[in-house]
Amino acid sequence: MTPRPFKVIIIGACGLVGSSAFYQAARHCADKLSTPFFKGPSVLAIDQFEEGHTEGSSHGESRITRTAIGEGDEYVQLAQRSHVIWNEIQALTGKQLINVKSTDSVGGLIIGPNDNPAAYHGSQGGFLNETTRIAKDNKISHQRLDNAALARTFPQFKVRDNDEGYCEDSMGYINPDACVKANIKLAQQHGGKLCLGEEVKTFENMADGKIRVITNKSSYITEKLIIAAGPWLSNLLGTEKTAELKVCRQTVCWFEVEKSQREQFTKDKFPTFIWSLDSDNIIYGFPLMGDSTAIKISTESFATVTTPKQVNRTVSEEEKKAIYEKFARYFPGITSNCVKAMTCLYTVAPNFRFVVDFLPHYNNQVIVASTCSGHGAKHAAAIGEALAQQSLLNHSQIPVIKIFGGLFSKQASNTPVLTMK
């Protein structure tokens, strides 16, 4: 018997966006379609790698989350909805996914110069002030710290004379690896089918209006397709379509904290932070996690434009030293002993925005989602939900295509079927 087509196929099961869409779509289909007339799974998620891989953008223990989003007002609803979803998933799985201010955690802190409107991820009007404005407009619980209060409250940071602080109750971190794992587990519990170690090579329109997805192992028929391929997007769509996106190599390092200082760097005293040093330079970091003696700290780099295939995945001793030298003077308690380092990839869209758009020539059946630019993790749960809703119901509660669409639809292309380069 020919299997019935899938309702939706998701490419990118092991990323934050694809796994979120997988869970939400499987949940929806299990709720709505579990009748005796429908047999077999309605939702398929595919990934070229195995769960827990470190080749893309969604690995490495921690991602900053906050809900007053200085990158723009339109992101607030996504972050807030994502927090609701992560909390629901936490309750369902019993796994800790999100950590914000609580009785045992000081939450998050943004530091920036009060006299220099330091931009970050394309924020308008200075990241610190813009974040504060957005928090006020959206009644997000927060506190501004003047220079003296900042130095007094967080003595671990050697702040400069012109630095001020912003603390938000809903700022902290999510664990991306645990989020992906939980999404996949719940999706499977709702009947979603998962194919790992399988690479999608291409996809095409069929005469009956469905889409055929062709992998290195098989082919599948679906009504809708969600492409959440992260930095591999250009492999699937071709570099012409993705010319406005660039993939940038990032490095993250874990530096050992001096033994005598360690109790100052646990999450009940040390916040997850973003520090705008000047208009082009930020550092960010996290408190000690578990029984680790080293904190994760990093910066952003847009210097090396690369591809997932070409990228150098080794962090050199020079790079570790350069990162250390960038922040060392601001954190007297942290040593130069880098105990762990890894690379990760940012897919950067124009103006640091996201791309969520229909691919032309597929009758609104193929959505591409690259929620990227170094700040997509915190929004992934809500984006995944919106992608699932859009695919299964033809609309989404948060109108992500209206907000982030345009990149592909504005491109003129006469090629109806895309094939691998």
Ligand SMILES: Cc1cc2nc3c(=O)[nH]c(=O)nc-3n(C[C@H](O)[C@H](O)[C@H](O)COP(=O)(O)OP(=O)(O)OC[C@H]3O[C@@H](n4cnc5c(N)ncnc54)[C@H](O)[C@@H]3O)c2cc1C
């Ligand atoms: C170092 C670093 C720090 C960051 N910090 C933050 C932060 O603090 N806060 C924040 O909000 N965001 C942050 N981000 C951004 C955030 O992590 C990303 O926006 C998010 O992880 C993107 O997830 P994704 O699912 O789009 O991509 P990915 O995680 O790369 O997933 C894409 C998946 O698609 C699969 N795939 C691709 N092509 C195919 C194919 N042809 N066939 C089958 N499978 C395929 C891949 O194997 C991969 O598993 C950071 C990113 C990095 C790299």
